[in-house]
Amino acid sequence: MRCLLVLPLLLAAALAAVPPLLGPTLPPGTELRLLSADLRTLHGAWRVEGRRLLPLSPPLAPKAGQEVQLLLVLPGEKPRAFPGMAERGDVFLPWEKEQVSLLRLLKEVYGLAPPERLWP
Template sequence: MRSLVLAFVLALSPLPNLPQIPPGSEIRVVSPDLLTVYVVWHVEQRNLVLQSKLAAPANREVRVLFRVDGGYRPPYNGVTTPGGDVVLLIQGERISLSELLTRTYRLNLPNGRVLPEVR
């Protein structure tokens, strides 16, 4: 029960080193070696706008990079899901990236889809 409460609290709190995601920011989902870029989103007002996309296979280890105010934050580790989301591993807990972006940072995901989009 305690871990469930901790996971819920973490999902509603900002990521470490990322108190906000202002307009002009960029979110990238990349391979662990940072060489393959799966998805790039640009934040315009409160909307995520797709810049480029390469489908990431399910259950693939990825890194999520945030470029805020012209500089990249340290990457966050995650794993892609069969439904197209990325589950971040934060302080030993699994947090949905799409839930974090919508509930905590109040960003609008296009067409109700989650990151990265997998077809």
């Protein structure tokens, strides 16, 4: 019986460990753009529509381990850039002394349904 009471607490603690790095919410119309570190190459662009993350362009895969910039454009706000590292169809964003998966953030923190990989 105690295990049943502890399980929800452990699950909540695990989900709470993923910080809302991109802000409190990602409302519909929010755009995410993945650019090279020098901002010259657009690797992909996506828009939040309801609970889905829809591609705006075909992705151009960055090299594994390549430094990238994630540009977050919330409706009616100025764009914000986040440094990251491209790896296996995902972007890892620095948080404290760790790296946090963008796809995991989108799923667990923001409740979105992104694709399994941002690029093939």
